[in-house]
Amino acid sequence: MTSPNLDKLNIVPFVSVDNMMKLVLTIGVETMIKGIADQIESDFKRWELFDKTPRIASHSKEGVIELMPTSDGEVYGFKYVNGHPKNTKEGLQTVTAFGLLADVDSGYPVLLTEMTILTALRTAAMSAVAAKYLAPKDSKTMAMIGNGAQCEFQALAFKHILGIETVRLFDIDPVATDKAILNLKDSGLNVIRTTSHEECVSGADIITTCTADKQCATILTDNMVGSGQHINAIGGDCPGKTELHKDILLRSDIFVEFPPQTRVEGEIQQLDADHEVTELWQVITGEKEGRTSDQQITLFDSVGFAIEDFSALKYLYQAIKDTEFYDDLDMIADPDEPRDLFGMVQRAKANL
């Protein structure tokens, strides 16, 4: 991390929603996801360096507001994210997010950004990184149950990073599938609409579940999952919210981000607290094995972890350099004489 610009100590670069969209379109969705995926892999290899505080949650009747901080000793990052299932009915987003990077050496913020779009990109990147290590070799077909906000990002990540050629779509709301088909029409993917969970998963190498059910749900039952498949389960991400039948978990080799968090929020909340799981970072470093046979069912029980956001923020920090896709935010009070904060305010009279 370079130091803040010494000429403009008060300024923090800010990536608005509008600029994030322009950046994504300029770089390209697939290229950007690949860039974030590379950063995630690189950061997961340094896993032990990171501060791994659990997220700090403030719960209310209608939802939760969370802060997810982490640091590698050089760079500090955090994400603000809310989750309010009832928001959709009121025309609001269920989840909104923004994030910040700071320089650990000085404590100065160096980047502020919207993170709703960036989180969608990093979630897809994370799923693809896991699948690189866990999915069957030469996977060509992915089933996607749940065709909401995350669907197209997942499809493009798996196309670009895994070489997936066909996606099979299903959603209990056909309108969601209509939307995904329209959005993917020029993607180069072979997109197939299916009419049931069973039909969707049939013949798929990889099954991605990304439904938004709040309650414990059984999107996949045991009979739907065949030997050798990789399950990328990203919809279960808080206590009481799961997507897979417990029997599937018992037949699978389970890989997770950070066990203390996944045992509370992931699919494995259905299992005993000491059920064996493998930490994905150890597979990436080579300390542990990923997929070991063609028959094995692998499950990536993903809930999203602060280090992934950190990786996305670090990628973004580099990506905006030499672009116009950020604004200068005058956020840090910087008196010429640090002890003269009062005088700085008084001297601003000249600008009134």
Add this chain to the structure above:
Amino acid sequence: MTSPNLDKLNIVPFVSVDNMMKLVLTIGVETMIKGIADQIESDFKRWELFDKTPRIASHSKEGVIELMPTSDGEVYGFKYVNGHPKNTKEGLQTVTAFGLLADVDSGYPVLLTEMTILTALRTAAMSAVAAKYLAPKDSKTMAMIGNGAQCEFQALAFKHILGIETVRLFDIDPVATDKAILNLKDSGLNVIRTTSHEECVSGADIITTCTADKQCATILTDNMVGSGQHINAIGGDCPGKTELHKDILLRSDIFVEFPPQTRVEGEIQQLDADHEVTELWQVITGEKEGRTSDQQITLFDSVGFAIEDFSALKYLYQAIKDTEFYDDLDMIADPDEPRDLFGMVQRAKANL
């Protein structure tokens, strides 16, 4: 808290350093401190309603980065603040801060702001609120040891809220005192320069210590403090950083913000963990007594607590209404159809 503007769901009002200075100058430092003080008093009366998470600190060799969240069930707020003592030597601020308010019901951010200046105002407001309940009646003279960034704000807070007429200044660096005298020359206060700690405190009704020593220091020794004085100790605010000799503490009735935090960070880190202290909020609600005699030495061992920042943010949220002192920040992704985040990004091609 009103809901976010439904016409502009993506927008979060942002108060830059420049706008904060303009707002302070337009409202007036004393009026703004009084407004924040009133909000603090009102929030301290509702103390039990608040989420009282300890601050979440990320420590490094050179400093600390902290997140200080709290919520009253309707409004959520947090402050980002760093502390890097070595920064001054590099022309950077030791402490920088920014803060955010959000609507608990929707999880949507409703205000983002610089908080370096705002924290100086709220610290002065908090000190004055405590002194209202603890200082001798009709206090007219305050000694101020430490004439750094907080000095003038304290002086004006005590003038406006307590009726202080004279401030006696001392700093080991006479340049800091020069600066304070210059800044206070039109304040209406009788400002007296003194040349030692002893001379400074002599005859004062209130002693404010706001030095920035990182190490355990003894700014005040026992012989300097006379019966009946109120001590407003704000410089000791982290482990290993204190300003008062332990014997003063043993002679004083001690009032604190939040005991679990103050026992680690405040002057009372020098005392046994069960040494009796009174929580200030209980004095404000009338459950506990503040000053009870003319001879009593009262000590407000202040370290700064998240609820005070919350109060300052709430005050600011109201204060910027119907002013031009904020910018619209496009921070929240808001697709027309919540599930169509991808489509929103694609449609932004029209704006490239």
